Amino acid sequence: MEHVSYEVKEGVATLTFRRPEKLNAMNDEMRRSLHDALMLFERDSSAKVAILTGDGRAFCAGADLEEMANLSMHEAASIPHIGYNVRVSKPTIAQVNGIAYAGGFLLAQMCDLCTAAEDARFALTEVRWGRGTPWATPLIWMLPQRVMMELLLTGEPMTARRAYELGFVNRVVSAEQLAAETLALAQKIASNAPLAVKASREMTYLACEMGRSAALPVGDYCFKEAYASADAVEGPRAFRDGRKPNWSGS
DSSP, X not given: OTTEEEEEETTEEEEEEOOGGGTTOBOHHHHHHHHHHHHHHHHOTTOSEEEEEESTTEEEOOBOHHHHHHHTXXXXXXXXXXXXXXXXXXXXXXXXXXXXXXXXXXXXXXXXXXXXXXXXXXXXXXXXXXXXXXXXXXXXXTSOHHHHHHHHHHOOOEEHHHHHHTTSOSEEEOHHHHHHHHHHHHHHHHTSOHHHHHHHHHHHHHHTTSOHHHHHHHHHHHXXXXXXXXXXXXXXXXXXXXXXXXXXXX
8 A cells, every 4th residue: 555554553553644755645546545544444353443643744734736736636635534435433543743734634533533742733724725625514513613614714723732622632742652642542442342332433423413312212222232242241240350351342
């Protein structure tokens, strides 16, 4: 996979954008590589959680505008978007090590969780270059309306600290601590019961689609498989015996 590497260690897959000389801006080859890496993660039974991050001083600067100019592109670049044009059923974490602009913002937005270095920046810069952000609609559930509007209309960056205060980012740490902090978060998730993790993730997204009363039976539906599993018994037994659970995922 050109421009995106894939590594797995102790249940955590790391997908790294490797086009640092272009601030990891996405050209067509990189978009295809990311799609393939996400599909590999979905199929990989040894990988419980994925971390997306960038090589060098940027997370991702968005789409490659030079490529767009050369191709006279009018349509939106087909950046792989979890929950829209790519299906991934396992948790993902964006580890934002630098700028996350335009399509890079999308990559941070689409992941389930987000960690960021103190000097990271988030921006929807498309308005500055005549491009669009049709994929930004879910931000209305993630940010206050007027914050979303300011990001979309000005194209100006938001600091990692501000993004954390607004709830868009889960952790903000120094650049030196970022990888370790993200890995610890991923390992915590990977150590939990797989079916319960899957159901929790599904329930959260389904709840965004409906009101309170309609969402309650959805929770019952999402956790039905987890309650019927061997893991639902293994957990209490492990607690009783004072040991770590041996999850089977079934």
